[in-house]
Every structure is written in structure tokens, then in C-alpha cells.
Amino acid sequence: MSTLVKTHFATPSYLNGFFGKDLLQEFNTPAFSGSVPAVNVVENKEGFKIELAAPGLQKTDFKLNLVKDQLTISAHKEQKEEENNERYTRREFKYSSFQRTFTLPNTVDGEKIVANYSDGVLSIVLPKREEAKEKPAREIEVA
DSSP: OOOOOOOOOOOOHHHHTGGGSOHHHHHHOHHHHOOOOOEEEEEOSSEEEEEEEOTTOOGGGEEEEEETTEEEEEEEEEEEEEEEOSSOEEEEEEEEEEEEEEEOOTTBOGGGOEEEEETTEEEEEEEBOGGGSOOOOOOOOOO
């Protein structure tokens, strides 16, 4: 398991306008900060849902692996940017990656796990096995 650590950067104001970009915004963007994205886990009658906040990524940046009862969610993003001006050439390479591993309960049906990435949130649906779902109460007749 991993923990989320929030970092605040205190930089002099003269650094904020470096090449017309706000350095604080660049460092604090979750997709590029190297921090672990926030995760919500919700359980209902049908199963579990994991929501992982990862704005700035594409669905092709994610990799999900299930080995036994271990679900590993990882992402890797590489961004290259080049700006040519009369006086200078600026190149920036940004790399970002993270990995989170969850131990799933044996009630999850690993064959039916589905994932969707939309609006900066990766949603993973982990349905329960039929035998693990809560059954409605029934009356048993005495013979």
C-alpha cells in the first residue's frame, strides 16, 4: 500500500514566469508531479468501484494487471516540448509514472473487471462473484 503525501513548493516570484510558464503549476500538476493520485473505493451489493483521479493522462497511458488477488494500476507518460525562437531553443522532457497495488478480496470476480477513463478519472468496476452477493431473505418451511 502507498500513502499520499501532499507537497507545497515555496519558490521566489522571479521563478514563476520562467519562459512564460508558471513553474508552480507545472510542478503541481498531478500527471507530472510524480505523486500518487487520490483514490476512492466504494462497495455496493454488486461489487466494488475504484476511482483514481489522474487528469492530464490518456487512457493509453494506463496499464492494469491482475495477478492472483493483486490488482496493479500503473501509468507512464512522456511529454516532449520544443520551442524555437530567434535567440534560443528550449526543450523540455517530462516523465511521469505511478503505480498502486490493491489486494482484492476473494469475493471479486477477476474475469469481469472493467475499466474506463473519462474526464480525468479512471473508474474500475470489480464485480462480486455470484456466490458472494447478498441473497434476499427467504422463508424456510418446516416439514
